[in-house]
Amino acid sequence: MDGGWVLYLLECKNGAYYAGITNDLDARYAAHLAGKGAKYTRANPPVRILASLAYQDRSAASVAEAQLKKLPRDKKVAYFA
Numbered sequence: 001m002d003g004g005w006v007l008y009l010l011e012c013k014n015g016a017y018y019a020g021i022t023n024d025l026d027a028r029y030a031a032h033l034a035g036k037g038a039k040y041t042r043a044n045p046p047v048r049i050l051a052s053l054a055y056q057d058r059s060a061a062s063v064a065e066a067q068l069k070k071l072p073r074d075k076k077v078a079y080f081a
Contacts, residue, residue, distance in 0.1 A: 005061035007053045007068065009076060010046040017076055018046065019068050021061040025052055051080035 006025045010018040010032065018041055022028035029049060032041040055061040068079050 005055045005058050007055060007061050007064045009050045009052070009068070009080065010041070011048050011050050012041065012044040012046050014044045016044060017050070017073060018044070019065055019076070021055075021058070021065050023058070025049070050077055053080055 005021055005023050007021050008019070008025055008028070010020075010029075012018055018032075018038070020028070020038065028037065029046070031037040032046050035042045035045070053064065055064060068076060071079060
């Protein structure tokens, strides 16, 4: 992905959403599936990637992640539109 960063939204087995950033979405999702990702996804494994958006750098992705996490659940998927 040429050094860019990605904001992603997962749907977990318990129905909850999990948001994060990475510079390698495939590897990060595989880590979540293998129980080696975040503490939350070790306890609540992901079932699918709902959405993702590319950003130029980690700083921009971090700002977007913070904005996304402040939204109510029903607005999170729409954030990616």
